[in-house]
Amino acid sequence: MFIVILISAVAFINKKNEIPEKHVEVVLRDIGHQLLLSAKDSSSRVLPVKKLKENTYQVSFQNDVGFISDTLINIVQRTFQKNALAKDYIVNLRNCDQKETVLAFEINGKTGDLTPCRGRKLGLGCYVIEIDLLKETTFNFLWLLLLIIPLGFAGFYMK
Numbered sequence: 804m805f806i807v808i809l810i811s812a813v814a815f816i817n818k819k820n821e822i823p824e825k826h827v828e829v830v831l832r833d834i835g836h837q838l839l840l841s842a843k844d845s846s847s848r849v850l851p852v853k854k855l856k857e858n859t860y861q862v863s864f865q866n867d868v869g870f871i872s873d874t875l876i877n878i879v880q881r882t883f884q885k886n887a888l889a890k891d892y893i894v895n896l897r898n899c900d901q902k903e904t905v906l907a908f909e910i911n912g913k914t915g916d917l918t919p920c921r922g923r924k925l926g927l928g929c930y931v932i933e934i935d936l937l938k939e940t941t942f943n944f945l946w947l948l949l950l951i952i953p954l955g956f957a958g959f960y961m962k
Contacts, residue, residue: 827860828852830886831934835862837878838932842870855933862932863899869927872906872920879934880910891937899929911937 835849848865855861879894891913896906905925908918 824854826886827888827936830882830888831860831862833886834878834882834934835864835932837882838870838875839864839868841874841878842868844868856935858936858938860934860936862934864930867927867929870925872923872925875906875932876908876918876921883910889936893935893937895933895935896925897931897933899931905930 831852832849839845839847839849844866847868850863850865853861853863875894875896879892883889883892891911893909894907895904897904906920906923908916908920910916910918
């Protein structure tokens with residue numbers, strides 16, 4: 804009985820806090836759309852969002868784009884706050900050819916925000932945006948209570 808409760812507790816921790824995959828894709832496409840609009844490009848497409856890892860996504864564009872680094876930082880922050888997508892995340896802007904990081908920033912409530920290279924203009928080029936959503940680890944005390952009850956009964960029985 805103890806093992807069954809322990810496995811159940813681990814299986815259900817944070818299941819209710821997970822964000823649906825389709826919602827994440829729509830929010831990330833909206834970030835790409837807003838970035839293109841800020842670059843005065845209303846005809847290019849935001850290509851399909853790619854899932855690189857469990858919590859890492861890639862947004863790319865049909866045509867080359869150029870913008871100021873603050874624009875990307877502000878659009879991502881505003882969109883994530885509006886849609887309650889993630890509180891902690893890392894964004895890497897990479898060029899398509901060499902896959903080198905051109906711009907990176909981190910928004911993290913625990914360690915603080917890191918937003919270097921603010922105000923720099925990024926010339927017209929092929930860029931991809933990689934967004935890594937950092938998972939929050941929270942402990943559900945309800946499962947601990949469900950674990951303590953059988954242990955209390957077992958202790959009472961043993962006594």
